[in-house]
Amino acid sequence: MNSFLRTVTAAVAVSAALALILTAGGCSRGEETKPTAALAAKPDKINILLLTIDTLRTDHLGCYGNEIVETPEIDRIAAEGARFDFCVAHNTVTLPSHINILTGEDPRTHGVHDNTGFRLKPETVTIAEILHDADYGTGAFVAAFVLDSRYGIDQGFDLYDDYYGINRPGNPLISERPANEVVDPALQWIKGQGDKPWFAWIHVYDPHAPHQVAEPFARKFKDNLYAGEVSFVDLNFGKVFDYLRNSGKIDNTLIIITADHGEGLGDHGEDTHGIFAYNPTLWIPLIIRAPWSIPSGTVVERRVRHIDILPTILDTLAIEVPENKGGESLLAVAKTRAPGNAPDSYFEALSASFNRGWAPLRGVLHDNWKYIDLPLPELYDMAADFQEKSNLIESRAGTAASLRRILSQLREGEDDAFESRITESEETRQRLRNLGYLTGTNVIDKKTHGPHDDPKNLIGLSNRLDKGVSLATAGKWDEAEEVLTALIDEQPDMAIAYKHLAWVYTDSGRPQQAVELMDAAAKRGIGGNETLTGLAMALQEAGESRRSVEILEVIRQDNPDDIEILHYLAMGFGNLGEVAKSEDLFIQVLERDPSFLEARGNLGWLLLDGGREQEAMEQFNIALRQFPYHANSLHGKGLIYERFKRWDDAVAAYREALKADRKRYPAMLQLAIVLTRRGDFTEAIPLLEQFLKEAPAGKYPEERAGAQRLLSRLKQHGQ
Numbered sequence: 001m002n003s004f005l006r007t008v009t010a011a012v013a014v015s016a017a018l019a020l021i022l023t024a025g026g027c028s029r030g031e032e033t034k035p036t037a038a039l040a041a042k043p044d045k046i047n048i049l050l051l052t053i054d055t056l057r058t059d060h061l062g063c064y065g066n067e068i069v070e071t072p073e074i075d076r077i078a079a080e081g082a083r084f085d086f087c088v089a090h091n092t093v094t095l096p097s098h099i100n101i102l103t104g105e106d107p108r109t110h111g112v113h114d115n116t117g118f119r120l121k122p123e124t125v126t127i128a129e130i131l132h133d134a135d136y137g138t139g140a141f142v143a144a145f146v147l148d149s150r151y152g153i154d155q156g157f158d159l160y161d162d163y164y165g166i167n168r169p170g171n172p173l174i175s176e177r178p179a180n181e182v183v184d185p186a187l188q189w190i191k192g193q194g195d196k197p198w199f200a201w202i203h204v205y206d207p208h209a210p211h212q213v214a215e216p217f218a219r220k221f222k223d224n225l226y227a228g229e230v231s232f233v234d235l236n237f238g239k240v241f242d243y244l245r246n247s248g249k250i251d252n253t254l255i256i257i258t259a260d261h262g263e264g265l266g267d268h269g270e271d272t273h274g275i276f277a278y279n280p281t282l283w284i285p286l287i288i289r290a291p292w293s294i295p296s297g298t299v300v301e302r303r304v305r306h307i308d309i310l311p312t313i314l315d316t317l318a319i320e321v322p323e324n325k326g327g328e329s330l331l332a333v334a335k336t337r338a339p340g341n342a343p344d345s346y347f348e349a350l351s352a353s354f355n356r357g358w359a360p361l362r363g364v365l366h367d368n369w370k371y372i373d374l375p376l377p378e379l380y381d382m383a384a385d386f387q388e389k390s391n392l393i394e395s396r397a398g399t400a401a402s403l404r405r406i407l408s409q410l411r412e413g414e415d416d417a418f419e420s421r422i423t424e425s426e427e428t429r430q431r432l433r434n435l436g437y438l439t440g441t442n443v444i445d446k447k448t449h450g451p452h453d454d455p456k457n458l459i460g461l462s463n464r465l466d467k468g469v470s471l472a473t474a475g476k477w478d479e480a481e482e483v484l485t486a487l488i489d490e491q492p493d494m495a496i497a498y499k500h501l502a503w504v505y506t507d508s509g510r511p512q513q514a515v516e517l518m519d520a521a522a523k524r525g526i527g528g529n530e531t532l533t534g535l536a537m538a539l540q541e542a543g544e545s546r547r548s549v550e551i552l553e554v555i556r557q558d559n560p561d562d563i564e565i566l567h568y569l570a571m572g573f574g575n576l577g578e579v580a581k582s583e584d585l586f587i588q589v590l591e592r593d594p595s596f597l598e599a600r601g602n603l604g605w606l607l608l609d610g611g612r613e614q615e616a617m618e619q620f621n622i623a624l625r626q627f628p629y630h631a632n633s634l635h636g637k638g639l640i641y642e643r644f645k646r647w648d649d650a651v652a653a654y655r656e657a658l659k660a661d662r663k664r665y666p667a668m669l670q671l672a673i674v675l676t677r678r679g680d681f682t683e684a685i686p687l688l689e690q691f692l693k694e695a696p697a698g699k700y701p702e703e704r705a706g707a708q709r710l711l712s713r714l715k716q717h718g719q
């Protein structure tokens with residue numbers, strides 16, 4: 001992001017914060033909206049529409065004072081209902097934050113502290129389960145891998161649509177789909193509910209990095225794609241609101257709009273989110289439209305929380321709130337606008353502690369104060385300093401001490417996040433030791449941390465990690481290697497840097513180097529199971545599937561339901577030619593998660609290798625119905641067509657595969673071969689040249705030799 005935009009962002013944030021905190025009841029754009037007293041009659045049946053916008057900074061909505069974005073649809077819903085000016089999340093990463101919303105609990109009780117390494121326990125009750133039991137149709141439509149059903153977040157949904165796909169053309173790294181591809185099936189599902197009351201949760205991911213947006217937004221917001229993405233989301237939400245208005249359903253639908261967390265955009269040195277819990281990421285928008293209960297134009301200044309959303313929905317439907325839910329209904333809060341003091345709010349940001357060994361960040365909001373517990377602790381006055389510029393930890397030592405006490409009371413009885421992360425039996429530990437690995441958990445996980453582990457002193461490393469990843473994504477492997485190696489030298493505990501460096505080695509055709517790197521890390525106990533699975537994958541790439549399977553079999557013991565591990569194991573047995581075992585494991589994975597595209601595609605390839613073309617075709621077709629750009633399946637179909645000498649179909653399938661993933665080099669070669677067979681040399685020659693130019697030598701040695709031979713023959717032929 002360039003400095004001009006950062007200045008604009010900061011200015012907007014300042015004005016929004018000042019307006020929100022200092023102007024009593026004022027709209028941050030300066031237009032006083034007076035609540036109108038008239039309420040609609042309460043309908044018999046009330047639908048619930050929950051919209052969550054990933055990575056949306058509160059100050060990037062028009063109704064919260066932003067003048068760059070175009071969010072007329074959301075702004076209108078806010079004007080017709082209540083805008084909560086100080087809602088806070090409890091986490092600054094996606095999965096825990098959505099679980100907070102859906103369970104009405106924070107991680108102290110539901111135990112999901114990060115995007116990976118945790119799964120929601122079946123016994124934790126979600127809003128979807130409660131509404132399902134109350135005869136609601138329940139549908140979820142999520143846009144990205146982080147909210148995949150494999151994390152247990154699908155509990156209670158009749159339909160959990162996580163068909164976000166992978167390897168989308170032009171965005172090969174992140175498994176996500178744009179807002180229109182989430183909203184369209186959601187709207188179709190809502191329309192199909194007929195007279196039955198429904199609960200629909202729609203999650204969009206567009207504002208999350210990398211920043212890409214469709215036209216005309218890309219052109220219009222070329223200097224601020226983030227704002228363009230938010231505007232694109234608004235346009236798509238408008239389709240849902242239009243339907244509700246036109247069908248007369250809007251006044252019997254409770255509409256809730258929020259974000260899981262914000263985005264740093266450079267504030268406090270944080271470009272994205274997840275490391276800190278300052279207001280750019282912890283402060284989130286909350287808009288509730290409930291015309292039978294909340295007058296239009298309501299603005300609530302009092303601090304509220306994500307965990308209050310579940311009790312608000314249940315209050316609306318007069319359903320009792322289950323025990324252990326910590327929040328309160330916001331209907332009364334919205335009606336009286338500022339009744340009394342806000343309850344305390346716990347928050348945490350532990351990701352960097354799990355994957356980088358940094359000090360864990362936890363904190364509490366109490367009255368006007370925000371306390372952040374770190375080796376270098378921080379205390380801010382939210383009323384006077386919403387920008388968190390002056391740390392009052394020394395000048396207000398007494399206040400800090402009392403907030404520290406409140407935080408430790410809030411954490412009494414909480415499970416140890418580090419221990420709950422990977423439950424590992426003594427037997428597993430022993431078996432890992434026999435393989436030469438210290439243990440599955442991160443043994444470097446320090447119980448005491450010093451200022452050098454404080455994320456404030458390490459945020460630069462985080463930004464460098466992001467840089468290494470984007471260099472690798474752009475195929476600049478040497479530069480990526482340099483950045484990541486330097487990081488590991490400085491921060492040998494930074495497990496996530498090993499994972500990315502191993503990926504650089506593998507993708508650039510040096511799997512043996514990936515094996516050595518991950519092996520050394522696992523022997524020192526860095527990074528736990530993720531490092532061990534990374535090692536197992538590198539071993540498969542390096543042709544050592546036997547060792548890979550050995551490691552996976554051990555860590556599977558304590559993680560029998562971890563479908564990633566089962567999937568890698570299936571691949572390992574496949575490589576070893578143990579087809580029956582491999583097939584059985586793929587089927588187990590797909591029973592647990594039918595939309596696990598990689599597993600489906602790989603099962604197809606296993607069947608194809610065994611000469612079972614019809615069955616393979618079925619698997620590829622299922623995958624392609626879920627996600628039409630699935631390069632692995634398109635490639636597999638090409639091979640099947642080739643076997644049946646359906647050359648035109650084969651050419652078409654390979655072309656589609658390459659359109660979906662232009663780096664799918666074996667499909668490129670295969671296409672050149674079929675074209676040659678059809679006598680289409682003029683197209684085959686440049687394809688072979690492209691293959692030889694781009695396909696990494698270390699990864700495709702035989703294919704390259706074959707391509708070279710074919711190319712020489714074609715060139716001789718042409719002379």
Ligand SMILES: [Zn+2]
Binds near residue numbers: 055093095261
């Ligand atoms: Zn998120």
